[in-house]
Amino acid sequence: MKVGFIGLGNMGAPMALNLAKGGNEVFGFDTDSSIKLPELSMTSCIPSLLKEVDVVFTMLPSGLIVKDIINEFIGDFSSKNTLIDCSTIDVKTTEEVCEILHKKDIFMLDAPVSGGVKGAKSGNLTFMVGGNNGVYEKFKYLFEYMGNRVVYCGKTGSGQAAKICNNMILGATMIATCEAFALADKLGLDREAMFEVVSTSSGYSWSMNAYCPAPGIGPTAPSDNDYIPGFSSDLMLKDLILSQNAAFETKAITPMGNLAMKLYKDFVETKNGSGLDFSAILKTFET
Numbered sequence: 001m002k003v004g005f006i007g008l009g010n011m012g013a014p015m016a017l018n019l020a021k022g023g024n025e026v027f028g029f030d031t032d033s034s035i036k037l038p039e040l041s042m043t044s045c046i047p048s049l050l051k052e053v054d055v056v057f058t059m060l061p062s063g064l065i066v067k068d069i070i071n072e073f074i075g076d077f078s079s080k081n082t083l084i085d086c087s088t089i090d091v092k093t094t095e096e097v098c099e100i101l102h103k104k105d106i107f108m109l110d111a112p113v114s115g116g117v118k119g120a121k122s123g124n125l126t127f128m129v130g131g132n133n134g135v136y137e138k139f140k141y142l143f144e145y146m147g148n149r150v151v152y153c154g155k156t157g158s159g160q161a162a163k164i165c166n167n168m169i170l171g172a173t174m175i176a177t178c179e180a181f182a183l184a185d186k187l188g189l190d191r192e193a194m195f196e197v198v199s200t201s202s203g204y205s206w207s208m209n210a211y212c213p214a215p216g217i218g219p220t221a222p223s224d225n226d227y228i229p230g231f232s233s234d235l236m237l238k239d240l241i242l243s244q245n246a247a248f249e250t251k252a253i254t255p256m257g258n259l260a261m262k263l264y265k266d267f268v269e270t271k272n273g274s275g276l277d278f279s280a281i282l283k284t285f286e287t
């Protein structure tokens with residue numbers, strides 16, 4: 001299959017490489033011309049990429065960039081192209097982009113991922129997919145080169161909805177785990193003992209069991225590597241803002257998500273959290 005890949009950053013590059021490893025001919029484009037991936041056919045612009053491929057993946061930083069690309073290059077898309085957007089963006093922008101493409105008989109799937117850079121490199125991402133079911137069935141096999149779990153979530157935007165809800169839980173449970181460590185410290189409870197109890201009791205969560213924010217405890221995680229991401233606090237803040245915008249638009253009541261957003265905003269903007277893994281928010285509870 002001839003596949004296009006736009007956005008070859010921390011996530012996009014390893015995903016595109018896994019598609020290429022699977023025997024697909026992958027045409028890549030990124031505005032950062034310093035990105036060199038000899039395993040891909042790099043193209044100089046989006047129109048020349050679109051001419052070559054049937055399906056094009058995007059893995060971009062924001063909804064604004066995804067929408068700008070579609071608006072700018074809609075004339076270069078043909079009905080043979082299908083867009084699969086794996087970026088984490090808001091549901092409304094996904095619906096708007098889908099609408100622009102539909103007017104030209106072009107299908108789109110939203111397919112954000114969970115699993116981070118580690119999962120992207122090892123081909124162990126989880127994809128949550130929204131859009132036309134027939135289009136999903138047609139291209140499902142492509143996700144399997146990059147991930148080990150693919151969940152069809154429903155109509156356009158439902159992949160993004162699943163991602164936003166998942167990461168709202170993740171942000172809130174990471175904060176709850178960190179504040180529990182802070183309280184345990186004050187109570188003189190050994191951190192290892194705290195992990196042993198909580199990870200096997202009703203307080204367990206992915207944040208505690210698989211990604212423990214306290215260094216030297218539990219399986220290896222970014223906390224054991226000076227909080228080098230992993231999944232950065234900046235990206236967690238971005239996803240929490242997406243959740244709160246969605247909650248505002250739909251009038252959903254999400255006080256924990258809202259507080260998590262405020263705490264990550266403070267951590268990123270005033271407490272040197274930018275560039276650190278999102279589990280580093282533990283530092284704000286230790287001081």
Ligand code: NAD
Nearest residue numbers: 007008009010011012030031032059060061087088116117
């Ligand atoms: P990144 O910043 O490393 O990569 C984004 C790439 O897009 C960059 O190489 C950039 O040059 C390129 N780009 C920007 N504008 C472009 C344009 N107009 N045309 C072509 N290329 C352009 O970001 P990332 O960590 O790879 O994240 C990408 C997406 O994946 C984001 O939406 C993020 O929320 C999501 N995500 C990231 C992680 C993670 O752990 N990093 C995990 C899950 C989801």
